[in-house]
Amino acid sequence: MWYVCTYHYLYGVDVAFKKIAVSATTTASCDEVYRLLLDRDETLKWSPMTVCEVHKPAPDGVPDSVGEVRRQVMGRNTGYDTLVELVPGKRYVYTNEGLPMLDYRGTVELTPTDDGGCHIDWSSRFRPKYVGTGWLFAAGMRRNLQKFADGLAAYAAKS
Template sequence: MVHALLRDGAGWPKWSPLGSFALESQAPGGGEGVGAVRVFLTGRHVSRERIVAGVPDRHFAYVLLSGLPLRDYRADVRLTPCEDGGTEIHWRSVFRAKVPGAGWIHRRALDRFVGDVVRGPARHAAAAA
């Protein structure tokens, strides 16, 4: 269920800090699969990302195309089923800051944001169960 929530960009505003969603371009096979470009708007901040990996119930990954002062941003979300029926979420992002020396500032902000995002699907999935 968590993988389905991650892949459904239109649902992110319901369970994450993101404000709105638009699908800029579909994956080659259609929809929000590998290759799709998604746009999220929060306040005045617009970020564009391309989905680069998707293994149902195991792995979801995207790269940032624009929207943050970062280079080479990639997030990999690994999902591990738990014996109790839940899902363990490991969200790892790597990037380089466009401004030398500013990486720690972005890391701190992203850690806070990703923490909020990770708690979102967990709460949403629990409420739906």
């Protein structure tokens, strides 16, 4: 039987955060990479997602801004990303609900390279929702984040 691990609920112990970090480099500028991260239509071209749409607009009503919730579908999985920090050309931070993880937070850091390109550092951290599944979800997330970083880098280089 699977049990939901919500902090101290099950054993009175915190379930450790799982942390994942992947990277990729592209010849495109950090501004171009950032633009592609924000553009929902472009996301479908560089990622394995089949749906990326606004589920709930940002509180200020401005598209692609902090507070916007995006519904994203990849295979049989549907997640809801909330944009929480956006620094043009430098950083894209989001949280996720809908996946079997707690306290998910993803960060994409963009660093200019000496030749005018961009180094992409994509990281995430989360707590597994179910006891004993952290390693499994960490492996899957590492694979998916690397696909995202590599796809974004390759697509940005062609743009």
